[in-house]
Amino acid sequence: MPRLAPPSPRSGFIEPCLPSSAERFPAGPDWVHEIKHDGYRLMARRDAVGIRLLTRNGHDWSSRYPLIVEAVDRLKVRSGLIDGEAVACDENGLAVFERLRLKPSGKHIFLYAFDLLELDGQDLRREPLETRKATLASLLRGSLPGLRLNEHLAHDGESVFQHACKMGLQGIVSKRLGSRYRSGRSKDWLKFKNPAAPAVRPKKSGAESKRGCFRGERRARRNAR
Numbered sequence: 001m002p003r004l005a006p007p008s009p010r011s012g013f014i015e016p017c018l019p020s021s022a023e024r025f026p027a028g029p030d031w032v033h034e035i036k037h038d039g040y041r042l043m044a045r046r047d048a049v050g051i052r053l054l055t056r057n058g059h060d061w062s063s064r065y066p067l068i069v070e071a072v073d074r075l076k077v078r079s080g081l082i083d084g085e086a087v088a089c090d091e092n093g094l095a096v097f098e099r100l101r102l103k104p105s106g107k108h109i110f111l112y113a114f115d116l117l118e119l120d121g122q123d124l125r126r127e128p129l130e131t132r133k134a135t136l137a138s139l140l141r142g143s144l145p146g147l148r149l150n151e152h153l154a155h156d157g158e159s160v161f162q163h164a165c166k167m168g169l170q171g172i173v174s175k176r177l178g179s180r181y182r183s184g185r186s187k188d189w190l191k192f193k194n195p196a197a198p199a200v201r202p203k204k205s206g207a208e209s210k211r212g213c214f215r216g217e218r219r220a221r222r223n224a225r
Contacts, residue, residue, distance in 0.1 A: 012045045013058040014117060015183035016083060019173050019191035025157030026174050026190060032129075032152040033160040036171040036191060037095040037112050038198070039087035044072045044111060044147075047079040053086075061086075064105040071111075071146030075139060078120050082136070083181075084113035084150065094168055097198070113140060114150040117181055125181040129188075132181065157192070165194045 041056045042065075051072050053062040062069050065086060072082070088099035088109050100109065116136040117125055124132050133152065140149045153160050157174050164172050171193040179188035 012047060012049070012052060012081070013054050014043065014081065016041060016043065016056055017115075017181055017183060017189060018185045019189035020185055020187050022174075022190040022192065025161065025192065026176070027156070029154075030177050031157060031174050032154050032177060033157050033172045033174045034114055034150055034152045035164055035169055036173050036193070037085045037087050037150070038097040038170040039085040039095050039100060039112070042068075042084060042086045042111060043117075044068060044082040044084065044113075045080075046072050046075065046077065065109050065111075065146070067107045067109060067144075067146035068111045069146070071144035074144050075147075077139065079118065080116065080120070080139070081118040082111070082113045082147070083115035083117060084111040084147075086111050095170070110146045110148055112148055112150040114152075115181060128178045128180070129175055130177050161192050161194075165196065168194075168197070170194055170197045 040061075042061065043054045045052045045054060051062055051069050052060045053065055053068060055061055068086065072080075085095075086100070086109055087095035088103065090096045090099065095112075113136060114133075115129075116132045116139065117123070119135065119139070124135065127135075137149055137151075140147055152175070157172065161172050164170075171191060174190045174192070176188040179186075182188070
């Protein structure tokens with residue numbers, strides 16, 4: 001059985017890199033693009049202390065997501081720190097935040113991993129993006145269902161974005177090749193949101209119960225992200 005870390009929420013916490021909003025898609029071969037899934041931002045840390053799933057604010061949610069914990073525990077590493085998004089998908093394979101809110105725990109939630117900050121005691125944040133992603137892909141090859149690679153596309157950003165919108169996805173994040181991993185808001189990561197996605201489009205005014213539900217969803221997002 002995986003060994004969870006004792007309660008010390010901010011132990012091993014590193015502030016995540018956050019994408020900046022942008023109006024224009026970056027052009028040229030120096031950028032790759034990833035699907036922006038609608039979920040909770042999480043970092044999976046494994047070390048001698050145990051396994052922790054740390055939210056954007058440093059809270060440990062390892063007790064909520066046993067499928068992710070099990071997958072991290074089975075990786076063939078001594079230690080590591082993986083950045084990603086915890087999601088729950090619908091029958092079409094699309095990440096739906098409402099499923100996380102209604103069922104905040106369980107074996108239907110997995111981690112879309114998109115970056116690797118540490119591996120076996122080595123700090124990888126100074127390594128270029130493409131090196132970190134290649135190492136992550138190798139690490140996750142053959143991993144359990146609780147960990148899945150969020151693959152990138154090297155096509156032009158606008159085409160990737162339009163395709164994401166047609167599929168009903170939340171949007172994309174464009175990342176600059178050669179960039180280091182820096183905590184906080186970064187111009188090396190740019191986000192473009194699908195205006196028709198449920199998490200993006202404005203909510204219509206309605207009954208107080210609906211407004212309360214929306215406020216609860218916003219609070220849950222802030223606590224995790």
